[in-house]
Amino acid sequence: xxxxxxxxxxxxxxxxxxxxxxxxxxxxxxxxxxxxxxxxxxxxxxxxxxxxxxxxxxxxxxxxxxxxxxxxxxxxxxxxxxxxxxxxxxxxxxxxxxxxxxxxxxxxxxxxxxxxxxxxxxxxxxxxxxxxxxxxxxxxxxxxxxxxxxxxxxxxxxxxxxxxxxxxxxxxxxxxxxxxxxxxxxxxxxxxxxxxxxxxxxxxxxxxxxxxxxxxxxxxxxxxxxxxxxxxxxxxxxxxxxxxxxxxxxxxxxxxxxxxxxxxxxxxxxxxxxxxxxxxxxxxxxxxxxxxxxxxxxxxxxxxxxxxxxxxxxxxxxxxxxxxxxxxxxxxxxxxxxxxxxxxxxxxxxxxxxxxxxxxxxxxxxxxxxxxxxxxxxxxxxxxxxxxxxxxxxxxxxxxxxxxxxxxxxxxxxxxxxxxxxxxxxxxxxxxxxxxxxxxxxxxxxxxxxxxxxxxxxxxxxxxxxxxxxxxxxxxxxxxxxxxxxxxxxxxxxxxxxxxxxxxxxxxxxxxxxxxxxxxxxxxxxxxxxxxxxxxxxxxxxxxxxxxxxxxxxxxxxxxxxxxxxxxxxxxxxxxxxxxxxxxxxxxxxxxxxxxxxxxxxxxxxxxx
Ligand SMILES: [Mn+2]
Numbered sequence: 001x002x003x004x005x006x007x008x009x010x011x012x013x014x015x016x017x018x019x020x021x022x023x024x025x026x027x028x029x030x031x032x033x034x035x036x037x038x039x040x041x042x043x044x045x046x047x048x049x050x051x052x053x054x055x056x057x058x059x060x061x062x063x064x065x066x067x068x069x070x071x072x073x074x075x076x077x078x079x080x081x082x083x084x085x086x087x088x089x090x091x092x093x094x095x096x097x098x099x100x101x102x103x104x105x106x107x108x109x110x111x112x113x114x115x116x117x118x119x120x121x122x123x124x125x126x127x128x129x130x131x132x133x134x135x136x137x138x139x140x141x142x143x144x145x146x147x148x149x150x151x152x153x154x155x156x157x158x159x160x161x162x163x164x165x166x167x168x169x170x171x172x173x174x175x176x177x178x179x180x181x182x183x184x185x186x187x188x189x190x191x192x193x194x195x196x197x198x199x200x201x202x203x204x205x206x207x208x209x210x211x212x213x214x215x216x217x218x219x220x221x222x223x224x225x226x227x228x229x230x231x232x233x234x235x236x237x238x239x240x241x242x243x244x245x246x247x248x249x250x251x252x253x254x255x256x257x258x259x260x261x262x263x264x265x266x267x268x269x270x271x272x273x274x275x276x277x278x279x280x281x282x283x284x285x286x287x288x289x290x291x292x293x294x295x296x297x298x299x300x301x302x303x304x305x306x307x308x309x310x311x312x313x314x315x316x317x318x319x320x321x322x323x324x325x326x327x328x329x330x331x332x333x334x335x336x337x338x339x340x341x342x343x344x345x346x347x348x349x350x351x352x353x354x355x356x357x358x359x360x361x362x363x364x365x366x367x368x369x370x371x372x373x374x375x376x377x378x379x380x381x382x383x384x385x386x387x388x389x390x391x392x393x394x395x396x397x398x399x400x401x402x403x404x405x406x407x408x409x410x411x412x413x414x415x416x417x418x419x420x421x422x423x424x425x426x427x428x429x430x431x432x433x434x435x436x437x438x439x440x441x442x443x444x445x446x447x448x449x450x451x452x453x454x455x456x457x458x459x460x461x462x463x464x465x466x467x468x469x470x471x472x473x474x475x476x477x478x479x480x481x482x483x484x485x486x487x488x489x490x491x492x493x494x495x496x497x498x499x500x501x502x503x504x505x506x507x508x509x510x511x512x513x514x515x516x517x518x519x520x521x522x523x524x525x526x527x528x529x530x531x532x533x534x535x536x537x538x539x540x541x542x543x544x545x546x547x548x549x550x551x552x553x554x555x556x557x558x559x560x561x562x563x564x565x566x567x568x569x570x571x572x573x574x575x576x577x578x579x580x581x582x583x584x585x586x587x588x589x590x591x592x593x594x595x596x597x598x599x600x601x602x603x604x605x606x607x608x609x
Pocket of ligand 1: 376
């Protein structure tokens with residue numbers, strides 16, 4: 001403002017003076033003729049020169065000022081249309097449009113490291129409000145006053161500090177102080193520096209106000225989820241333990257319904273209902289209660305409750321569940337009596353299924369409690385290992401060996417592993433088998449019949465894996481283009497679409513077998529005419545009376561029981577081989593893995609389950 005006023009005054013003066021002396025002012029210089037200059041002209045000239053210099057200086061200042069303003073202006077406009085540095089990153093799909101480039105870089109780096117939005121977490125209040133997602137009936141329930149005390153155990157590996165702090169804060173805020181015995185933090189050897197001194201300082205701060213409230217246990221090397229939970233249980237002193245992940249926030253009144261349930265029956269092992277916290281926006285998404293279960297590869301999944309629960313018509317009531325997903329709440333001593341967790345389970349996967357099976361078979365039960373809710377951050381990627389399935393297989397085989405009796409081969413079938421000599425070390429199982437005997441646990445068959453009847457028992461499977469014809473061993477039967485109604489011959493790759501299953505009943509499933517009775521497999525079918533082999537939903541084909549039953553023994557022909565035709569290979573005019581149905585010429589087939597019975601060895605018939 002000041003500069004602007006000064007310059008306009010000087011500018012006007014300058015222009016007037018300039019126009020008055022124009023001729024004498026320019027020309028002497030040009031002509032370089034000093035004789036033309038009178039003394040008064042020289043004086044005027046010098047004054048003009050001073051004014052001109054001042055105007056020039058002010059003009060430069062103004063120019064700089066304009067440049068500065070322009071830069072600021074540009075920055076502001078740039079912020080609204082900032083360049084997206086990570087257009088493919090899951091983090092920026094719906095979030096972060098207003099971030100500067102530097103902020104994007106920081107957010108993406110943290111996201112890659114942790115699998116959720118740490119940049120945002122670091123900026124949200126630790127005691128942020130989350131929506132009450134419970135059934136309205138929950139807030140009307142009245143719980144007994146004298147409930148058991150609870151120790152909350154938080155397990156983590158390289159978790160973001162702000163996420164752990166928020167978990168701790170929510171537990172302190174939302175658990176009645178007289179019931180909260182302690183919070184045990186179990187660090188499975190994180191490398192993250194934040195979780196060393198900075199976390200300890202935070203713990204000291206809280207413990208100053210509430211002595212002994214927070215305990216920290218740190219593994220000297222990474223020992224896996226099961227061992228971490230075990231360490232937490234060992235450190236806990238409350239009557240009830242809640243073993244949780246550290247990327248959670250508990251909801252209002254989360255503890256009371258769990259403690260009331262355990263007070264009523266100390267042998268129930270419980271799970272709260274998780275809400276999902278989106279990994280990018282950290283918004284809480286309501287999940288409805290469901291049972292926790294698994295398939296035969298022991299991947300966990302949600303499952304419907306038993307029919308009795310739906311008859312109650314009250315979604316606030318606890319429901320029986322085959323398993324837990326990983327978060328569990330139990331009477332501390334009861335959990336000890338039944339062997340806490342199998343420490344022989346490494347790193348990740350299956351340990352929750354093992355617990356579910358053991359609790360049910362050894363005198364307890366598992367329930368999901370809808371009025372207890374926990375918001376749980378769904379990670380975009382897990383920090384444990386790039387290939388979780390390798391770890392899963394090992395742990396699944398271990399669970400099968402200890403608990404599944406005559407059904408243990410179902411885990412081999414699910415992972416397409418040989419029945420014997422799969423070469424995978426499952427560790428020492430002697431102790432756990434002794435525990436099973438000591439506790440006089442029920443047979444696995446009881447579990448299938450009474451706890452999880454929706455799990456298909458796969459009783460009659462005699463062979464599984466890829467199916468090859470002897471005349472072209474590089475090729476396998478394949479379910480063909482999705483949805484797959486015409487199977488084809490295709491170069492063997494051994495993945496799901498080429499997995500076949502031969503049943504004692506004569507059905508041949510093509511494509512990964514389904515673990516649950518409510519799902520249907522696809523059956524090789526002879527349509528009766530033409531030479532094309534077809535695939536039909538087995539349940540539908542059975543209803544319609546299609547020809548889905550085949551005679552087969554290992555290394556022999558595959559002949560339809562009804563039409564008497566065989567599945568064979570025939571060379572087309574292009575010299576390629578095709579899968580056809582035709583009068584049997586004695587072509588021989590081999591399935592990758594066969595039980596003795598399928599090998600024609602009837603002295604060792606697969607036990608009828
Ligand atoms: Mn988790």
